[in-house]
Amino acid sequence: MTVLELRQYSLHPGRRDELVALFEREFVESQEELGARVVGTFHDLADPDRFVWVREFADMGVRLAALRGFYGGPVWKEHRDAANATMIDSDDVLLLEPVGAGFPTASRAGVGEGRPGPSRVLAVLRLGSGGEPDAAAAQRLLGAPVVVARTASYVNDFPALPVRDEKAVVVFAAFPGAKEVAAARRAVEHAWQGEHLQVLELEPTARSAYR
Template identity: 45%
Template sequence: MNRPIPNAGADSAVDTVFELRRYTLKLGQRETLIALFDAEFVETQEAVGMSVVGQFRDPAQPEHFVWLRGFADQAARTTALPRFYGGPVWAAHGPAANATMIDSDDVLMLKPAGAGRAFAHRPERPVGAFADAGGPIIVATHHFPADFAEDGLRQEAARIAGAAGAAGATVLASLVSDHSPNGFSRLPVRTEANVVVTVARLPQGQGAAVSAVLAGPDASSAASSVEIAALQPTSRSRLR
């Protein structure tokens, strides 16, 4: 019988910085990247000081791969990223990962919208021959004008999370843009983005209804645009 094993260090500190990373892949390469990622890039990233929160397929966009990772703070991010991308695991497997990709620069740097912990009480990560399970997980990205103040973003985040909860979804994280300087310029982030990102677990069979609520004015009338993605966790995604 396969059992989850403890995720060393993943819950030892509260993450305050997150990256939402959305990759566009070459035709037919998503399963290749997922197999490589789940085998080689999970525990090895966590070993150098970051959390791999979850990795997902987007069923509506077959060439997209989406994942989330977290850091204790900006200093931890600036330390952990060069350790990984300058280390032996990326040297061995990075070229194969990059060969699957058309674009890997759609990256939002985020922080919790409120005082509560984002992605609290995550289950242990599956190991062994587990089938894909869980989800779908919805990620709603509400875009706001560049001059929309952070206090306003936080207020909108609370409103959006409330709308998601009222529609029956379980909100796992409510995040806003982190406009801190990028401490690892080798990996760009979208500095122009000013967003609220809401991550929630969908109730069975209610994806369309929750998506409609989050895309509508009852969630946010101030957003300039909204992206909604209902994602399916991979077999080794901790978030599911």
């Protein structure tokens, strides 16, 4: 069973571009060589000092080995001080499992290289939700292909990186632009009113695979 981490970092004012540049240069291939897949990296459009990213592991055993290898390895040791200097908090993390197919595998190409595809991502966190998520209903509601995930029941066996002890269902969808995202957001907030929602409107960074 694939394991996902949705990670939201609060940064010191004005430091996001610095972190993104460092992350994309040093922390993508170095994690993937160890068994993690960096699914997506995003600017939070509502908060210029928030960086959001998703990584994926084949299972919890692969996750443990990859985290030990990366955070105990030379790349993180060389660059951790520079990365941590940009951050106020990096502990806002949900440990998830996909419902259905999960994230598609996509090539990682830079902006300006003729890469087609959506340029905005909506991530809707239905917090406190312990019910069975309905991917088909979410796709009809948002009007776009979705990736749905729910809180994984696994124990976090790498306590150096805490995760939130909270049930959640998270829906991701990618759109061509701001107009389509706004319409999807209105539909979500109307249909799921009364729920505890966190709605993230995200812009993929240059090397984000999911976009």
